[in-house]
Amino acid sequence: MSDTVTSRLAGFHKLPLEERLARIGQMFRLTEAELDQLRGESGLDLSTANQMIENAVGTFSLPLGLGLNLNVNGRDYLVPMAVEEPSVVAAVSFASKIVREAGGFVAEADESMMIGQVQVSNYGDAGIARERILDAKEQILALANSFHPAMVARGGGAKDVEVRLLPAPEGPRGEPLLIVHLLIDAQEAMGANLINTMAEGVAPLIEQVTGGRVYLRILSNLADKRLARATCRIPLPLLADFGLPGEEIAEGIAQASRFAEADPYRAATHNKGVMNGIDAVAIATGQDWRSIEAGAHAFACRGGQYRPLSTWYLEEGHLVGRIELPLALGMVGGPIKIHPGAQVALKLMRATSVRELSMVFAAVGLAQNFAALRALGSVGIQKGHMAMHARSVAVTAGARGGDVEKVANLLVKAGHVKVEKAREILASLPPETPAIATLTNG
C-alpha cells in the first residue's frame, strides 16, 4: 500500500471511471485480480455463492462507490459503499469535506462485548432461581468458555453472567420472565455463532441449577455493550452556503435535530438517513446488515420512545454533532473471508481492528446525517438528490453511455426529473455509444 493514502481526492468524481480505478489501484497497490473484482469482471463466483446460501441460482451486484474526504481521529479513510441510491456517496463525501476542514471526526468504540440470552421458565421462586444462577456464575462461565478455547486464548470469550426478571406480558397472573445474559467478548468477530454455541451449551447447566426449563438460547442484536460514538464540531463560517450565512444553515440542522428528538415519525426518517451510510459500508465489507439495522433501531427505542441516533446543537460558535449506536461488526467470520469483494473493500478501508472499523462506521453515519439535514434545513433535499437521481431516470428512459449525462443535465435544467421528459430529451439527441472510459460522475 502506498505510504500516502489520502481520502482528499478533489474532483475524483469528475475523472473518467478507468482513471478513478487507476488512481485507487496505485494508491492501494491493488493487484490485477483486485481491480477485476472492482470492475465486476471476476466477482463472487457461482460455486462460492452456492456454498454460501441455499438454492443458489446466481449472484447479484450493486454499485460500489468510494466515500471520500473522511478523517477520523486524525486518520484518512476512503469508504467503500455498496448502495443503489444516488447521492448517498456524494453526500458522505460532501459532509466529510466540511468536517475535515473543522479537524475531522473524533470517534471511539467499546470492546466487542455481546449478549447471549437464555430464557428460563418453570423455575419456581424467582428470587431463589436468580440466586442459584449467580452462585453458579463461575461454573457457567467455565462451561461456556470450554466450547471456544481459541477465543479464550485470544483474550475473549464469556466474561460475566447477569440475570434479568421481566414482567409477564399477560399481566400479574403470568410467570415473570427469567432471562440469563451471558456477556461474551467476541474480539474481532461479530460473534453470533460463537454466542449461540455458548448459550446453547450452558442451557443444561442452567436448567440443573434452577430446576426450570430453558427454551430460547440466542444472541441479542441489541448489542448495547458494543457501542460506537462519533462527534464533530464545525465552526459556523464553514457552513455558509446557498448565499446563506453559516448561522442560518446551522440553525436549520439544529431545528431538524429537535424535530427528530420530539417526533418518532421524523426520527425514523432521520435514522434512515444515518443508515444510508452505515448500511452501504456494511454491505461492502461483508457485515450482517440486518443485525446492524435491528440493533440500531432497538437502541433508538431505549427509554420507551423512538429517538434519533444522532443529535446536533449549537455551542460557542460551533455546530456540534454526536452519534451513538450499537455496531456488532466483524473483521473475520461470516462471509468476510469468503466474499472476494468484501476482502477488497476491507483492504481499501485500512482498518486494522474491529473497533477502528466501528469508529469509521459511526463517523460515516454522522456524516451522512449531516449532509441530509444541511440540505433539508436549507434548500431542501430535492436539489442535490434529484440532480443525481436524474442519471437513474435517464437510464430508465433508455439512455446509455454518454447520453446518460447529457439527458440528466437537460432534465435538471428543465426542472422535471421524470422518465417521460427523459424519453422526450433522448429522442431529440443524435445516437451514440461511448466507451466505459468516458463515464464520469460530473
Ligand SMILES: CC(C)(COP(=O)([O-])OP(=O)([O-])OC[C@H]1O[C@@H](n2cnc3c(N)ncnc32)[C@H](O)[C@@H]1OP(=O)([O-])[O-])[C@@H](O)C(=O)NCCC(=O)NCCSC(=O)C[C@@](C)(O)CC(=O)[O-]
Ligand atoms: C449531493 C450533494 C453532495 C451535492 O452538493 P454540491 O454542493 O453540489 O457539492 P460540491 O460541488 O460543493 O462538492 C463538494 C464535495 O461533495 C462531493 N460531491 C459533490 N458532487 C459529487 C458527485 N456528483 N459525485 C461524487 N461526489 C460529489 C465531492 O467530494 C465534492 O468535493 P470535490 O471533489 O469537488 O472537492 C449535496 O446536495 C447533498 O449532500 N445533498 C444531500 C443528499 C442526501 O442526503 N442524499 C441521501 C438520500 S435522501 C434520503 O434517503 C435520506 C433523507 C434525506 O430522507 C434523510 C433525512 O430525512 O434525514
Ligand SMILES: NC(=O)C1=CN([C@@H]2O[C@H](COP(=O)(O)OP(=O)(O)OC[C@H]3O[C@@H](n4cnc5c(N)ncnc54)[C@H](O)[C@@H]3O)[C@@H](O)[C@H]2O)C=CC1
Ligand atoms: N441474530 C443474528 O444476528 C445472527 C447472525 N448470524 C450470522 O453469524 C455470522 C457471524 O457469526 P460469527 O460468530 O462472527 O462468525 P463465525 O461463525 O465465522 O466465527 C468467527 C470465526 O473466526 C475465528 N476467529 C479468528 N480470529 C479471530 C479473532 N481475532 N477474533 C474473533 N474470532 C476469530 C473464530 O474462532 C471463529 O471460528 C454472520 O454470518 C451472521 O449473519 C447467525 C445467527 C444469528
